[in-house]
Amino acid sequence: MSDIRIGISGWRYGPWRKDFYPKGLPQDDELAFASRAVNSIEINGSFYSLQTPERYLRWRDETPVGFVFAVKAPRYITHVRRLKDIEEPVANFFASGPLLLGKKLGPFLWQFPPNMKFDEARFTRFLELLPHSRKAARECALGCAQHLRDNGGTDIKGNARLRHAVEIRNESFLCEAFIKLLRKHQVALVVADSAGKWPYVEDLTADFVYMRLHGDVELYSSGYTAQALRRWKQRIQHWSEGRQAVDAQLIVPGPPPRRTTRDVYCYFDNDQKVHAPYDARRLLQKLSLDHELMTEPGVVPEVAL
Numbered sequence: 001m002s003d004i005r006i007g008i009s010g011w012r013y014g015p016w017r018k019d020f021y022p023k024g025l026p027q028d029d030e031l032a033f034a035s036r037a038v039n040s041i042e043i044n045g046s047f048y049s050l051q052t053p054e055r056y057l058r059w060r061d062e063t064p065v066g067f068v069f070a071v072k073a074p075r076y077i078t079h080v081r082r083l084k085d086i087e088e089p090v091a092n093f094f095a096s097g098p099l100l101l102g103k104k105l106g107p108f109l110w111q112f113p114p115n116m117k118f119d120e121a122r123f124t125r126f127l128e129l130l131p132h133s134r135k136a137a138r139e140c141a142l143g144c145a146q147h148l149r150d151n152g153g154t155d156i157k158g159n160a161r162l163r164h165a166v167e168i169r170n171e172s173f174l175c176e177a178f179i180k181l182l183r184k185h186q187v188a189l190v191v192a193d194s195a196g197k198w199p200y201v202e203d204l205t206a207d208f209v210y211m212r213l214h215g216d217v218e219l220y221s222s223g224y225t226a227q228a229l230r231r232w233k234q235r236i237q238h239w240s241e242g243r244q245a246v247d248a249q250l251i252v253p254g255p256p257p258r259r260t261t262r263d264v265y266c267y268f269d270n271d272q273k274v275h276a277p278y279d280a281r282r283l284l285q286k287l288s289l290d291h292e293l294m295t296e297p298g299v300v301p302e303v304a305l
Helices: 027-034 053-062 075-080 087-095 098-104 120-129 134-141 176-185 226-240 276-286
Strands: 004-009 040-043 068-072 105-111 164-167 191-193 208-213 263-268
Touching: 004 276, 027 053, 040 263, 053 098, 068 098, 068 263, 075 087, 075 105, 087 098, 087 134, 098 105, 098 134, 105 208, 120 176, 164 208, 208 226, 226 263, 226 276, 263 276
Parallel strands: 004 040, 004 263, 040 068, 068 105, 105 164, 191 208, 208 263
Antiparallel strands: none
C-alpha cells in the first residue's frame, strides 16, 4: 500500500497561538502538538538559513514514531545562486544535519522563484548533483565548507533512499524537455495550487507525488471548502493507486510511467488566517487517516473541526 502524508508547511506562526495551539501551550511544545494533529510537516526554516544538527535531532525526538518530515532546501541555492556554482552550497546543506532525521526524513523540496526560467543545461547539472541515497548524501557533504566539517551532521549509518521534488513558478518550465529530465532522475514535479498565480500541472515524474496547497481562492490566506477537499481526496486516491485523474492538467499528454502505487505527500501552506492545520485535519479525516495519528500523555491532539 502507498504511504499518504497530509500536513502543514512550518509550525511556528503567531496567529496560530490560542487558536490551533491551545492557550497556555509553551512555544517549545508547538511541534510536539502539531505532529500529533497531522502525520507530516514540511520544515521551512531550512529554506531561509542552514539549520544545525542539534535542531534536526531535537525535531526528530519531539515527534512520534512513524512521523515524517519534508525538508525545504535553502533559497541560497535556488534563489540567490540560481543553481550557479552550487557544489559547495549543496554539500553544506547535506552537512547541516537533515540526514539525522533518520527514519523520519521524507522528501527534499526545491522551490524556484517566479522569475527563474528553465535552462536545460543548468537543471541537468543540478539534478545530477542531487544525492538519491543516504550514502551519496554523506559523500556529497564531504565537499562542505571547513566550518561545517566534523559537526556530526552526517553521523548516521545506512543507505536509505532519498527523494527530491521541485516546485516551479515560471511558464518556461512547461515543456517536454523538463518533464523528460525529471523522469530520468526520478524527481517529482510539485503539484502546486496557488490560486492561479503560478502554473498548475499534474505530470507524474517519480514514484511519489508532492503537493503544496497555497490557498483555494486567495494565495496563502483562503481556506479550502468541503467541495475542494473532496476533489483533493479523489486525486490523492488516484495517485496513491498509481493512476492519473482523467482531467489531469499535463505538460506532456498521455499516461504516466506505470506504477501500482505512489506515495503522496501533501502540505497546506495557507497559513495566514490559520486555515492550514484545520484543512489538513479535515483532509486526513476524509481519507480516514486521522485515527492513525499517534498520541502521548500530556499532549492534546484534538482539533475542532
